[in-house]
Amino acid sequence: MDLPVINSISGEVAEGGGCASHSCGSTDDQLGHLPEHIRAKVHNHPCYSEQAHHYFARMHVAVAPACNIQCHYCNRKYDCSNESRPGVVSEVLTPEQAVKKVMAVAANIPQMTVLGIAGPGDPLANPERTFTTFRELSEKAPDIKLCVSTNGLALPESVEELSKHNIDHVTITINCVDPDVGAQIYPWVFWKNKRIMGREGAAILIEQQQRGLEMLTERGILVKVNSVMIPGVNDKHLAEVSKVVKSKGAFLHNVMPLIAEPEHGTFYGLMGQPSPTPEELQELQDACSGDMNMMRHCRQCRADAVGLLGEDRGLEFTMDKIEDMEIDYPAAMVKRAEVHAQIAKELEIKEQDRQFQAQAKAALAALQGDVPLTRPVLMAVSTKGGGVINEHFGHAHEFLVYEASPVGVRFIGHRKTTPYCEGGSSCGDGESALDETLRVLKGCEVVLSAKIGFEPWAPLEAAGIQPNGEHAMEPIEEAIAAVYEEMRATGKLDEKPELQQKVA
Amino acid sequence: MALEIIESCVNCYACEPLCPNEAIYQASPHFLIDPDKCTECAGDYDDAQCSSICPIEGAIIDELGVALNLPGSLTGISAEMLAKYQAAVEATYRAALEAKTG
Ligand code: SF4
Ligand code: SF4
Numbered sequence: 001m002d003l004p005v006i007n008s009i010s011g012e013v014a015e016g017g018g019c020a021s022h023s024c025g026s027t028d029d030q031l032g033h034l035p036e037h038i039r040a041k042v043h044n045h046p047c048y049s050e051q052a053h054h055y056f057a058r059m060h061v062a063v064a065p066a067c068n069i070q071c072h073y074c075n076r077k078y079d080c081s082n083e084s085r086p087g088v089v090s091e092v093l094t095p096e097q098a099v100k101k102v103m104a105v106a107a108n109i110p111q112m113t114v115l116g117i118a119g120p121g122d123p124l125a126n127p128e129r130t131f132t133t134f135r136e137l138s139e140k141a142p143d144i145k146l147c148v149s150t151n152g153l154a155l156p157e158s159v160e161e162l163s164k165h166n167i168d169h170v171t172i173t174i175n176c177v178d179p180d181v182g183a184q185i186y187p188w189v190f191w192k193n194k195r196i197m198g199r200e201g202a203a204i205l206i207e208q209q210q211r212g213l214e215m216l217t218e219r220g221i222l223v224k225v226n227s228v229m230i231p232g233v234n235d236k237h238l239a240e241v242s243k244v245v246k247s248k249g250a251f252l253h254n255v256m257p258l259i260a261e262p263e264h265g266t267f268y269g270l271m272g273q274p275s276p277t278p279e280e281l282q283e284l285q286d287a288c289s290g291d292m293n294m295m296r297h298c299r300q301c302r303a304d305a306v307g308l309l310g311e312d313r314g315l316e317f318t319m320d321k322i323e324d325m326e327i328d329y330p331a332a333m334v335k336r337a338e339v340h341a342q343i344a345k346e347l348e349i350k351e352q353d354r355q356f357q358a359q360a361k362a363a364l365a366a367l368q369g370d371v372p373l374t375r376p377v378l379m380a381v382s383t384k385g386g387g388v389i390n391e392h393f394g395h396a397h398e399f400l401v402y403e404a405s406p407v408g409v410r411f412i413g414h415r416k417t418t419p420y421c422e423g424g425s426s427c428g429d430g431e432s433a434l435d436e437t438l439r440v441l442k443g444c445e446v447v448l449s450a451k452i453g454f455e456p457w458a459p460l461e462a463a464g465i466q467p468n469g470e471h472a473m474e475p476i477e478e479a480i481a482a483v484y485e486e487m488r489a490t491g492k493l494d495e496k497p498e499l500q501q502k503v504a
Numbered sequence: 505m506a507l508e509i510i511e512s513c514v515n516c517y518a519c520e521p522l523c524p525n526e527a528i529y530q531a532s533p534h535f536l537i538d539p540d541k542c543t544e545c546a547g548d549y550d551d552a553q554c555s556s557i558c559p560i561e562g563a564i565i566d567e568l569g570v571a572l573n574l575p576g577s578l579t580g581i582s583a584e585m586l587a588k589y590q591a592a593v594e595a596t597y598r599a600a601l602e603a604k605t606g
Contacts, residue, residue: 065515065516065517065518066516066517066518066521066557067516067518067559068518068557070559070578070579072579072580076514076516076559076560077514077560092515092517121516121517121518125518126517128521187578187579187580188578190518190556190557193522193549193550193551193553193556194550194551194556195551195556195557262588262589262592263589263592263593263595263596265581265589265592265593267579267580267581269589270581270585270586270588270589271585
C-alpha cells in the first residue's frame, strides 16, 4: 500500500486558490514539520511561508559590497550572482542611508516585516557596515526581523556579534562538503591575509562553513542552507550536502538553479556550463527538502529588492526620495502592529478552511473505500528541524506528533518536555524527566528518534509506546508511513489501541 | 614603492579596510592609493593586501605598470573566453539598439 502524505492532498486543494504562480501549490501546512521555536519564527516570513508571501513583504539593503571569495558563477563587476541576480548592479548604501531607507519603507509599507542583508558582496566580509546597520535597526525598529546571508568564510568569527542582534536567521550558501568538488566551484578564497587558490582554498571555506553552522545551531540561531545546483559539478553531491547540513541542525535546505549565460561574463557562463532543467531541479529539490516545499516560491531576489516577493517597489524608495520623507517611527509601529494582527487573523481563517477541506477530502476518500479501513495511529518524532528525524530521544525538548491513517500522515501538534538527558554524559534527573516524557507522549503508540538509549527503552515499551531508532535521518512523513505500513502488515492495527496502551 | 588602482576597479571596497597604512581611499570614479603612504605592505605582510583580495584582474598595478593579478589568474577565464564574452555583450547591445530603432 502506498501511503500518500497529506501535503500532496492539501496541495491540490490550495491550487484553486487563485494564485497565478505555478510554484504556489502548497500551503502553510509544511510548517507543521518544524519544532515550535522554529515555526514561531518562520510562519509569518514571506520567504518561507507560501501563505505569508502573499501578505508580508521583505526588503534587502545593499550595504555589503566586498567579498572574500570568488565563485565561478559570479562576475564581480555585478552583484553576487547567488544572493542576487547576475548582471544586476545595486546602488551601495552607507549603513546610515540603509537604516533611513528601511524605516521609510517600514513606515510606508506596514506589511514589510523582514530586512535582509545579502550583498552585493558577502555581508560578513563587510562586518563594520553590516553590523552597524543591524545594531541601529535593532534599536530603532525592533519590530523588524533581521536576516543575513553569507558564503560562510567569515562566519565563525561573526557568530558572537550575530547573536547580539535581533537576528531571525542566517542563510549559508553551501555548494559542497568535498574540497575536490569545491575546487571546481571556487577559484580562490582570501584567508588570513593571503589569497589561497584552488582545492586548498575550497577546503578552508568548507571547514569554516561547517564550523559556523555548528556554532549557530548550538546557540539556537536558525540556519537555512542554500545550494546552487551545478549540473556535472555538484548535482550528484548535493544529496550528501543535504544530509550533512540537516544532521547539524540546518532547518531548511534550499536548492537553487545555476544561472549561467555567456553575456553575464562568468566563468560558467563563458564555459557553456549548462543550467539544470526544471525537471532536474525539481527532482533534486524533492530529494533535498524532504516534505518541505517552503522555498519553492523563492524568487532569488536582488540585493536591493523591496516589497512582496515577485514585485519590486525599490524605485519608490530611492535615496533622494527618502531624504525628503519625515518618518515618525513610533506612530508607524502602532499602525504596523495593527496591520500585522489583521493579516494574522486572515491567515488563521484561511488555515482553518484549508484544514477543513483536507479533512473532508480524506473522509470522502475513506468513505469511497479506496483504502482499507485500518485505525489511525499517533506517532511522536524528535527532530531538530529540516523535516528529518535527526534528534536523539534523550535530547529532545519537544516531540512532534503525527497521525498515520489509511488516508495519509497528518501533523497534529507539538508536545514539550524536559530532555531526558541534558547532553553530555551525565543524565542527572533522568528518571523524573523520563516520567514527564512518558506523560506527554500519552496516546502515541510509536516514538521515532535518531537514537534511543538503552535505559528509556523498557519504560517506553511498558507504557505501550514502541521506541524506534531505525529511521534516523529519514524524512518524517515517509518514516511514519513506513512504520504504519509495517504495523498493518504485522497485524498490529487489528488490535484495539486500548490493549496496547497499558498505562493511562 | 607603491601600488596603483586603475580604472577597471569596480569599487567593491574590499581592499580599503585591509591596508595597514590606510593608503587606500574612496574616490570618484574609483578607489585610489596614496603613493606616499603605500609601502606595498613591506614589513606588515608577505603579500600586498589590496592585490590579494582584489577580484578584478589588472585593477591594481605596480610602479612599472605591471598588473599584480594577470588575466585569467583569478577567474580562470582565458583571453579566448574573454573575446567570446565581449562578442556576446556586443550582440546583446546591438539587439537592444535594433529593438529601439525598430
Ligand atoms: S600594497 Fe599594502 S600598503 Fe599599499 S595600498 Fe595595498 S594594502 Fe596598502
Ligand atoms: S578590491 Fe579592487 S575592485 Fe575592489 S575597490 Fe579595491 S581596487 Fe577596486
